[in-house]
Amino acid sequence: MMGALGLGLLLLLVPASGSAAPAWDPAGYLLYCPCMGRFGNQADHFLGSLAFAKTLNRTLAVPPWIEYRHHRPPYTNLHVSYKEYFKLEPLLEYHRVISLEDFMKRLAPIHWPPGKRVAYCFEAAAQRSSDKRTCPMKVSTIRAPCSCPTWSSSPVSSLRGASASAQKNACNMLKDGTAGSHFMASPQCVGYDRNNAEPLTMDMCLPDLKEIKRALKLWVKKVEAKSVYIATDSEPYTTEIQQLFEGKIKVVNLQPEVAQIDLYILGQSDHFIGNCVSSFTAFVKRERDVHGRASSFFGMDRPPRLRDEF
Numbered sequence: 001m002m003g004a005l006g007l008g009l010l011l012l013l014v015p016a017s018g019s020a021a022p023a024w025d026p027a028g029y030l031l032y033c034p035c036m037g038r039f040g041n042q043a044d045h046f047l048g049s050l051a052f053a054k055t056l057n058r059t060l061a062v063p064p065w066i067e068y069r070h071h072r073p074p075y076t077n078l079h080v081s082y083k084e085y086f087k088l089e090p091l092l093e094y095h096r097v098i099s100l101e102d103f104m105k106r107l108a109p110i111h112w113p114p115g116k117r118v119a120y121c122f123e124a125a126a127q128r129s130s131d132k133r134t135c136p137m138k139v140s141t142i143r144a145p146c147s148c149p150t151w152s153s154s155p156v157s158s159l160r161g162a163s164a165s166a167q168k169n170a171c172n173m174l175k176d177g178t179a180g181s182h183f184m185a186s187p188q189c190v191g192y193d194r195n196n197a198e199p200l201t202m203d204m205c206l207p208d209l210k211e212i213k214r215a216l217k218l219w220v221k222k223v224e225a226k227s228v229y230i231a232t233d234s235e236p237y238t239t240e241i242q243q244l245f246e247g248k249i250k251v252v253n254l255q256p257e258v259a260q261i262d263l264y265i266l267g268q269s270d271h272f273i274g275n276c277v278s279s280f281t282a283f284v285k286r287e288r289d290v291h292g293r294a295s296s297f298f299g300m301d302r303p304p305r306l307r308d309e310f
Contacts, residue, residue, distance in 0.1 A: 021106045022098060028058040029103065031119075034066060039259040040280030042066065044185070050095060059096040061103040062088065072256060085260055167234075171205035171277070184277040188285060189297045191304060203299030204276040209237055211298050213244050215273050218301065220249060223271045223294075227252060231262035263287075273298060 030053040034042040042065055053060035064079040082088060082099060091097045098107075121135040129136040173179035181190045181197035183205070190198040203211045216228065227250035230236045236253040245251075254261060259280070266272055267287040272295040274281030285295050297303055 022102065024107060024111055025059045025096065028056075029061050029098075030056060030058045031061045031100065031103070032063065034063055037279065038068060039065065039263075040185075040278060040283050043283045044279045050091070050097070053097075054095040059098055061100045062091075062097050063100040167206055171202060174200060174202060174205055185279045185282045186277045188282045189276040189300055189303045198300075198304070200276065201299050204297055205299075207275070207298035209240060212237060213241070215296070215298050215301070216241065216244065219271050219273060219296065220245065225270065226250065229253075229265050229269065231257070231266055233257055267291075267293075270294075271296070276300065 030049065032045065032049045034045045036045070046062070050060055062082045064081050065085070067078040067080055069075055069078055081101060088097060088099060117137070119135045119137045121137075126133055126135055170179075170184065174183070179200075180194075181200045182194055183200055186200050186204070187197070189204065190200055207215070219225070220228065228241060228245075230238065230241070230251065230253040232253070238251050238253050242249075242251045263280075263284060266284040270293075272284060272288055272293070274285055274295060274297050276297045276299065281297075288295050295303070
Protein backbone atom coordinates (compact mmCIF):
# COMPACT_ATOMS: atom_id res chain seq x y z
CA MET A 1 0.00 0.00 0.00
CA MET A 2 2.76 2.44 0.92
CA GLY A 3 4.54 1.74 -2.36
CA ALA A 4 1.41 2.35 -4.39
CA LEU A 5 0.59 5.52 -2.46
CA GLY A 6 4.13 6.78 -2.78
CA LEU A 7 4.02 6.25 -6.53
CA GLY A 8 0.69 8.07 -6.71
CA LEU A 9 2.13 11.09 -4.87
CA LEU A 10 5.19 11.06 -7.10
CA LEU A 11 3.07 11.20 -10.23
CA LEU A 12 1.11 14.15 -8.84
CA LEU A 13 4.33 16.10 -8.40
CA VAL A 14 5.45 15.66 -12.00
CA PRO A 15 4.22 18.47 -14.35
CA ALA A 16 1.71 17.30 -16.95
CA SER A 17 4.08 18.30 -19.76
CA GLY A 18 6.76 15.94 -18.47
CA SER A 19 9.29 18.76 -17.88
CA ALA A 20 9.74 21.59 -15.44
CA ALA A 21 8.20 24.94 -16.32
CA PRO A 22 10.77 27.48 -17.54
CA ALA A 23 12.05 29.91 -14.93
CA TRP A 24 10.42 33.33 -14.90
CA ASP A 25 12.71 36.11 -16.17
CA PRO A 26 12.59 38.95 -13.60
CA ALA A 27 13.89 41.37 -16.26
CA GLY A 28 10.60 40.92 -18.14
CA TYR A 29 9.39 39.80 -21.55
CA LEU A 30 8.67 41.38 -24.92
CA LEU A 31 5.69 40.15 -26.96
CA TYR A 32 4.71 41.45 -30.40
CA CYS A 33 2.24 40.72 -33.17
CA PRO A 34 3.73 39.83 -36.59
CA CYS A 35 0.44 40.80 -38.22
CA MET A 36 1.38 43.17 -41.05
CA GLY A 37 2.41 41.43 -44.25
CA ARG A 38 3.50 37.98 -45.24
CA PHE A 39 6.66 36.03 -44.49
CA GLY A 40 9.21 38.61 -45.62
CA ASN A 41 7.65 41.38 -43.56
CA GLN A 42 7.19 39.06 -40.59
CA ALA A 43 10.87 38.09 -40.75
CA ASP A 44 11.80 41.78 -40.64
CA HIS A 45 9.48 42.29 -37.66
CA PHE A 46 11.11 39.34 -35.93
CA LEU A 47 14.66 40.61 -36.45
CA GLY A 48 13.73 44.09 -35.28
CA SER A 49 11.91 42.74 -32.23
CA LEU A 50 14.84 40.48 -31.34
CA ALA A 51 17.22 43.45 -31.47
CA PHE A 52 14.72 45.55 -29.46
CA ALA A 53 14.39 42.82 -26.79
CA LYS A 54 18.17 42.67 -26.47
CA THR A 55 18.35 46.47 -26.09
CA LEU A 56 15.67 46.37 -23.37
CA ASN A 57 17.25 43.27 -21.80
CA ARG A 58 13.94 41.40 -21.90
CA THR A 59 13.26 37.87 -23.07
CA LEU A 60 11.59 37.77 -26.48
CA ALA A 61 8.48 35.59 -26.75
CA VAL A 62 8.77 34.43 -30.36
CA PRO A 63 5.32 34.23 -32.01
CA PRO A 64 4.17 31.82 -34.72
CA TRP A 65 4.38 32.77 -38.39
CA ILE A 66 1.07 33.77 -39.97
CA GLU A 67 0.36 32.02 -43.27
CA TYR A 68 -2.41 33.37 -45.46
CA ARG A 69 -4.41 30.62 -47.13
CA HIS A 70 -7.20 32.64 -48.73
CA HIS A 71 -6.70 30.99 -52.12
CA ARG A 72 -6.21 27.37 -51.05
CA PRO A 73 -7.45 25.07 -48.27
CA PRO A 74 -8.23 25.69 -45.48
CA TYR A 75 -9.00 29.19 -46.92
CA THR A 76 -8.08 30.97 -43.72
CA ASN A 77 -5.01 32.14 -41.82
CA LEU A 78 -2.77 29.51 -40.21
CA HIS A 79 -0.45 30.06 -37.26
CA VAL A 80 2.71 28.04 -37.78
CA SER A 81 5.17 27.65 -34.92
CA TYR A 82 8.52 29.37 -35.40
CA LYS A 83 10.11 25.98 -34.73
CA GLU A 84 8.35 24.49 -37.74
CA TYR A 85 10.87 26.25 -40.01
CA PHE A 86 13.76 27.30 -37.76
CA LYS A 87 15.49 26.11 -34.62
CA LEU A 88 14.88 28.30 -31.59
CA GLU A 89 18.02 27.27 -29.70
CA PRO A 90 20.62 29.06 -31.92
CA LEU A 91 18.93 32.38 -31.08
CA LEU A 92 20.10 31.92 -27.49
CA GLU A 93 23.64 32.66 -28.65
CA TYR A 94 22.42 36.20 -29.33
CA HIS A 95 19.74 36.75 -26.66
CA ARG A 96 17.15 35.09 -24.43
CA VAL A 97 14.07 33.74 -26.22
CA ILE A 98 11.08 31.52 -25.54
CA SER A 99 8.34 30.42 -27.91
CA LEU A 100 5.12 32.37 -27.47
CA GLU A 101 3.28 29.07 -27.15
CA ASP A 102 5.39 28.06 -24.15
CA PHE A 103 5.09 31.50 -22.62
CA MET A 104 1.28 31.59 -22.84
CA LYS A 105 0.81 27.97 -21.74
CA ARG A 106 3.34 27.70 -18.93
CA LEU A 107 4.18 31.18 -17.67
CA ALA A 108 1.35 33.57 -18.52
CA PRO A 109 -1.35 31.84 -16.40
CA ILE A 110 0.80 32.40 -13.31
CA HIS A 111 2.65 35.64 -13.96
CA TRP A 112 0.43 37.41 -16.53
CA PRO A 113 -3.11 36.19 -15.89
CA PRO A 114 -6.19 37.30 -17.82
CA GLY A 115 -7.51 40.58 -16.51
CA LYS A 116 -4.03 41.93 -15.89
CA ARG A 117 -2.80 41.94 -19.46
CA VAL A 118 -1.85 45.22 -21.10
CA ALA A 119 -0.81 45.78 -24.70
CA TYR A 120 0.25 48.85 -26.65
CA CYS A 121 -0.48 49.73 -30.25
CA PHE A 122 -0.43 52.78 -32.49
CA GLU A 123 -3.36 55.20 -32.48
CA ALA A 124 -4.85 54.04 -35.78
CA ALA A 125 -5.20 50.52 -34.39
CA ALA A 126 -6.84 51.79 -31.21
CA GLN A 127 -9.46 53.50 -33.38
CA ARG A 128 -10.69 50.04 -34.38
CA SER A 129 -11.71 49.20 -30.81
CA SER A 130 -15.23 49.79 -29.56
CA ASP A 131 -14.22 52.67 -27.28
CA LYS A 132 -11.69 54.10 -29.78
CA ARG A 133 -9.06 54.10 -27.04
CA THR A 134 -7.93 50.64 -26.00
CA CYS A 135 -5.64 48.40 -28.01
CA PRO A 136 -7.67 45.66 -29.78
CA MET A 137 -5.25 42.87 -28.84
CA LYS A 138 -7.36 40.00 -30.16
CA VAL A 139 -8.56 41.70 -33.33
CA SER A 140 -6.11 41.46 -36.21
CA THR A 141 -6.56 43.59 -39.29
CA ILE A 142 -4.06 42.33 -41.84
CA ARG A 143 -2.79 44.87 -44.32
CA ALA A 144 -2.70 43.78 -47.95
CA PRO A 145 0.82 42.45 -48.46
CA CYS A 146 3.09 43.59 -51.26
CA SER A 147 3.50 41.18 -54.11
CA CYS A 148 7.12 41.15 -55.19
CA PRO A 149 8.45 38.56 -57.67
CA THR A 150 12.13 37.40 -57.22
CA TRP A 151 14.34 35.41 -59.47
CA SER A 152 17.63 33.18 -59.48
CA SER A 153 20.50 31.47 -61.67
CA SER A 154 22.53 27.96 -61.61
CA PRO A 155 23.72 26.91 -62.77
CA VAL A 156 20.67 28.38 -61.18
CA SER A 157 19.74 32.02 -61.53
CA SER A 158 16.99 33.13 -59.17
CA LEU A 159 14.62 36.05 -59.43
CA ARG A 160 12.15 37.81 -57.25
CA GLY A 161 10.01 40.35 -59.12
CA ALA A 162 6.86 42.41 -58.61
CA SER A 163 3.64 43.14 -60.45
CA ALA A 164 0.54 42.65 -58.30
CA SER A 165 -1.90 45.51 -57.75
CA ALA A 166 -0.73 46.32 -54.21
CA GLN A 167 2.84 46.67 -55.44
CA LYS A 168 1.74 48.80 -58.40
CA ASN A 169 -0.19 51.17 -56.15
CA ALA A 170 2.76 51.49 -53.79
CA CYS A 171 5.32 52.10 -56.54
CA ASN A 172 3.09 54.72 -58.16
CA MET A 173 3.95 56.85 -55.15
CA LEU A 174 7.38 57.28 -56.72
CA LYS A 175 5.81 58.91 -59.75
CA ASP A 176 3.84 61.51 -57.83
CA GLY A 177 6.69 62.26 -55.44
CA THR A 178 4.91 60.86 -52.37
CA ALA A 179 7.74 58.39 -51.79
CA GLY A 180 11.48 59.01 -51.85
CA SER A 181 14.55 56.77 -51.99
CA HIS A 182 13.76 55.23 -48.58
CA PHE A 183 10.61 53.27 -49.38
CA MET A 184 9.65 49.95 -47.79
CA ALA A 185 12.78 47.72 -47.90
CA SER A 186 14.68 49.93 -50.37
CA PRO A 187 17.54 50.84 -47.97
CA GLN A 188 18.95 47.36 -48.74
CA CYS A 189 19.93 48.63 -52.19
CA VAL A 190 19.97 52.46 -52.05
CA GLY A 191 21.75 52.71 -48.69
CA TYR A 192 20.67 53.35 -45.09
CA ASP A 193 21.86 56.95 -44.97
CA ARG A 194 18.94 59.07 -46.21
CA ASN A 195 21.23 61.96 -47.10
CA ASN A 196 23.40 59.84 -49.38
CA ALA A 197 20.89 57.29 -50.67
CA GLU A 198 20.90 56.29 -54.33
CA PRO A 199 17.80 57.29 -56.34
CA LEU A 200 14.97 54.74 -56.30
CA THR A 201 13.62 54.18 -59.81
CA MET A 202 10.50 52.48 -61.13
CA ASP A 203 12.64 49.67 -62.57
CA MET A 204 13.92 49.02 -59.04
CA CYS A 205 10.45 49.20 -57.49
CA LEU A 206 8.26 47.63 -60.18
CA PRO A 207 10.30 46.11 -63.02
CA ASP A 208 8.40 45.52 -66.22
CA LEU A 209 8.95 42.56 -68.53
CA LYS A 210 11.51 44.53 -70.54
CA GLU A 211 13.67 45.13 -67.44
CA ILE A 212 13.23 41.53 -66.30
CA LYS A 213 14.45 40.25 -69.67
CA ARG A 214 17.39 42.67 -69.69
CA ALA A 215 18.59 41.67 -66.22
CA LEU A 216 18.11 37.96 -66.94
CA LYS A 217 20.06 38.06 -70.21
CA LEU A 218 22.92 39.84 -68.44
CA TRP A 219 23.26 37.45 -65.51
CA VAL A 220 22.43 34.19 -67.30
CA LYS A 221 25.29 34.95 -69.69
CA LYS A 222 27.65 36.13 -66.95
CA VAL A 223 27.25 33.05 -64.70
CA GLU A 224 26.61 30.64 -67.59
CA ALA A 225 23.34 29.62 -66.00
CA LYS A 226 21.61 26.45 -67.12
CA SER A 227 18.33 27.17 -65.35
CA VAL A 228 16.27 30.03 -63.99
CA TYR A 229 14.10 29.69 -60.88
CA ILE A 230 11.27 32.21 -60.58
CA ALA A 231 9.76 32.92 -57.15
CA THR A 232 6.72 35.15 -57.30
CA ASP A 233 3.17 35.46 -56.04
CA SER A 234 2.05 37.16 -59.26
CA GLU A 235 2.75 36.76 -63.00
CA PRO A 236 5.90 34.61 -63.46
CA TYR A 237 6.33 35.29 -67.21
CA THR A 238 7.48 31.68 -67.60
CA THR A 239 6.53 31.43 -71.27
CA GLU A 240 8.12 34.76 -72.16
CA ILE A 241 11.39 33.83 -70.44
CA GLN A 242 11.49 30.42 -72.12
CA GLN A 243 11.04 32.17 -75.46
CA LEU A 244 13.77 34.68 -74.57
CA PHE A 245 16.32 31.88 -74.25
CA GLU A 246 14.82 29.82 -77.10
CA GLY A 247 14.28 26.83 -74.83
CA LYS A 248 18.00 26.50 -74.04
CA ILE A 249 17.50 27.43 -70.38
CA LYS A 250 15.29 25.48 -68.00
CA VAL A 251 12.72 27.83 -66.41
CA VAL A 252 11.09 26.74 -63.13
CA ASN A 253 8.26 28.31 -61.13
CA LEU A 254 6.92 26.43 -58.10
CA GLN A 255 3.13 26.16 -57.99
CA PRO A 256 1.50 26.47 -55.59
CA GLU A 257 4.06 28.79 -54.10
CA VAL A 258 5.72 27.82 -50.81
CA ALA A 259 7.65 30.76 -49.38
CA GLN A 260 10.14 28.67 -47.39
CA ILE A 261 11.09 26.51 -50.40
CA ASP A 262 11.48 29.65 -52.51
CA LEU A 263 13.73 31.20 -49.85
CA TYR A 264 15.94 28.12 -49.69
CA ILE A 265 16.46 27.93 -53.44
CA LEU A 266 16.97 31.68 -53.80
CA GLY A 267 19.54 31.58 -51.03
CA GLN A 268 21.53 28.77 -52.66
CA SER A 269 21.55 29.86 -56.30
CA ASP A 270 24.66 31.01 -58.15
CA HIS A 271 23.21 34.47 -58.64
CA PHE A 272 20.13 36.19 -57.25
CA ILE A 273 18.18 39.08 -58.79
CA GLY A 274 15.85 40.67 -56.25
CA ASN A 275 13.31 43.45 -55.95
CA CYS A 276 14.76 46.49 -54.20
CA VAL A 277 11.69 47.35 -52.10
CA SER A 278 10.77 43.76 -51.15
CA SER A 279 11.26 42.47 -47.60
CA PHE A 280 11.17 38.94 -49.08
CA THR A 281 14.20 39.90 -51.16
CA ALA A 282 15.82 41.36 -48.03
CA PHE A 283 15.53 37.97 -46.27
CA VAL A 284 17.30 36.26 -49.17
CA LYS A 285 19.99 38.91 -49.54
CA ARG A 286 20.90 38.85 -45.84
CA GLU A 287 21.57 35.10 -46.08
CA ARG A 288 23.54 35.47 -49.29
CA ASP A 289 25.62 38.34 -47.89
CA VAL A 290 26.59 36.20 -44.89
CA HIS A 291 27.81 33.42 -47.20
CA GLY A 292 29.45 35.73 -49.73
CA ARG A 293 27.04 34.88 -52.58
CA ALA A 294 26.41 37.39 -55.36
CA SER A 295 23.15 39.34 -55.59
CA SER A 296 21.78 42.19 -57.67
CA PHE A 297 18.48 44.01 -58.09
CA PHE A 298 16.27 44.84 -61.01
CA GLY A 299 17.35 48.28 -62.14
CA MET A 300 20.64 47.99 -60.19
CA ASP A 301 23.16 45.50 -61.49
CA ARG A 302 25.96 46.58 -59.13
CA PRO A 303 24.49 47.40 -55.71
CA PRO A 304 26.85 49.26 -53.37
CA ARG A 305 28.29 47.53 -50.31
CA LEU A 306 26.23 48.58 -47.32
CA ARG A 307 26.74 48.45 -43.60
CA ASP A 308 24.61 46.03 -41.57
CA GLU A 309 21.29 47.64 -40.69
CA PHE A 310 21.62 46.30 -37.14
